[in-house]
Amino acid sequence: MTRDYSHFLPPAGDGDTTPSARSGLAALGWQPFFAQQIGIEDLTKTPPVRVVEVHRNGLHILGDGVDQLVPPGPAATVGDWLLLDKDQPTESAVLHRKSLFKRRAPGTDRRLQLIAANVDTAFIVTSCNQDFNLARLERYVALAFEAEVTPVIILTKSDLCDDPSSFEQAASTLSERVLALSINALGPEPRTKLREWCKPGQTIAFLGSSGVGKSTLVNALMQDQRVETAPIRQEDGRGRHTTTRRQLYFLPNGCAILDTPGMREIQLADVQKGIADVFDDLAALAENCRFNDCMHQTEPGCAIQLAVKNGDIPQDRLRRWTKLVAEERFNATSLVRRKSEGKALRKTIRALQKRNQK
Numbered sequence: 001m002t003r004d005y006s007h008f009l010p011p012a013g014d015g016d017t018t019p020s021a022r023s024g025l026a027a028l029g030w031q032p033f034f035a036q037q038i039g040i041e042d043l044t045k046t047p048p049v050r051v052v053e054v055h056r057n058g059l060h061i062l063g064d065g066v067d068q069l070v071p072p073g074p075a076a077t078v079g080d081w082l083l084l085d086k087d088q089p090t091e092s093a094v095l096h097r098k099s100l101f102k103r104r105a106p107g108t109d110r111r112l113q114l115i116a117a118n119v120d121t122a123f124i125v126t127s128c129n130q131d132f133n134l135a136r137l138e139r140y141v142a143l144a145f146e147a148e149v150t151p152v153i154i155l156t157k158s159d160l161c162d163d164p165s166s167f168e169q170a171a172s173t174l175s176e177r178v179l180a181l182s183i184n185a186l187g188p189e190p191r192t193k194l195r196e197w198c199k200p201g202q203t204i205a206f207l208g209s210s211g212v213g214k215s216t217l218v219n220a221l222m223q224d225q226r227v228e229t230a231p232i233r234q235e236d237g238r239g240r241h242t243t244t245r246r247q248l249y250f251l252p253n254g255c256a257i258l259d260t261p262g263m264r265e266i267q268l269a270d271v272q273k274g275i276a277d278v279f280d281d282l283a284a285l286a287e288n289c290r291f292n293d294c295m296h297q298t299e300p301g302c303a304i305q306l307a308v309k310n311g312d313i314p315q316d317r318l319r320r321w322t323k324l325v326a327e328e329r330f331n332a333t334s335l336v337r338r339k340s341e342g343k344a345l346r347k348t349i350r351a352l353q354k355r356n357q358k
């Protein structure tokens with residue numbers, strides 16, 4: 001069966017336009033979604049600018065003829081669009097976001113931290129080797145769905161593997177809505193295989209464990225310019241690796257890459273919707289369970305257990321779902337409750353897993 005992947009791709013745009021032919025804003029990732037939020041007069045009075053870097057002492061913004069630092073004030077993160085208030089920059093309004101990665105701060109108050117805004121595509125990177133782990137991929141995909149970002153699974157090191165298609169196949173069982181493709185990140189493949197998502201005006205991000213090839217992919221996309229040649233640098237002139245934590249930089253063709261280590265630390269807090277999206281087949285089945293509060297364990301009339309029994313749903317998949325849901329609930333609870341629930345949760349997960357294994 002040939003799958004139709006066209007709906008995975010971003011809308012066809014002016015992909016062949018060279019950066020120089022695009023207006024300053026378009027080259028920064030300005031899209032109709034943002035344009036429709038403002039009036040013509042706003043464009044001159046409060047010009048749109050994009051946050052390309054978050055510093056301790058403010059936000060580095062770029063716009064049409066704008067390149068400056070806004071002191072801390074706007075509740076914004078890298079990737080955000082602001083309407084720049086020239087007189088009082090700290091009062092600049094933040095435009096509604098197309099997407100947002102966020103996480104709960106570690107520590108006692110567990111505040112919500114904004115990680116990255118307005119990413120169009122999240123490349124979830126793993127390799128055709130022992131790094132491949134469906135449960136981990138599911139987490140990343142749930143995070144992307146929650147953030148309203150399109151996930152694409154990239155399986156690197158296809159050149160070191162006898163049968164990359166088996167990895168592709170395994171990854172595509174994860175969700176009907178996610179495309180998985182294997183790639184040799186060292187060769188020319190990144191530029192051809194990822195082209196659809198890396199068009200000018202698009203913003204992409206890479207997620208995945210250490211060593212899976214994220215930097216290699218970025219460098220392949222950068223062509224001759226290394227990552228270090230990113231146009232935005234701090235005054236001390238050192239490269240991004242030593243000085244910055246969250247940064248948006250641009251491929252030669254004008255596609256923006258959002259690079260933030262914070263993404264790797266995102267936990268599964270507040271991602272009910274994302275999990276439901278990854279497991280939408282199970283959620284749909286659950287509608288047919290006899291009891292509204294069915295836990296899909298031993299209840300009579302459980303549609304999910306029936307599907308597992310009939311071989312329609314792999315037992316493993318049900319187990320991963322149960323675990324993710326439990327973990328998400330756990331992360332979403334307050335710290336005070338967390339402490340007492342920690343033990344109980346581990347017990348519950350163990351009990352559920354045991355039962356599911358039967």
Ligand SMILES: Nc1nc2c(ncn2[C@@H]2O[C@H](COP(=O)(O)OP(=O)(O)OP(=O)(O)O)[C@@H](O)[C@H]2O)c(=O)[nH]1
Binds near residue numbers: 159185186208212
């Ligand atoms: N043969 C082969 N090697 C690869 C491929 N992708 C990455 N590598 C190698 O794997 C190693 C790790 O790649 P990186 O790009 O540094 O991995 P990363 O995900 O950026 O790792 P962190 O920076 O630690 O997060 C490097 O030695 C790469 O050359 C691939 O597709 N094929």
Ligand SMILES: [Zn+2]
Binds near residue numbers: 302
């Ligand atoms: Zn059930």
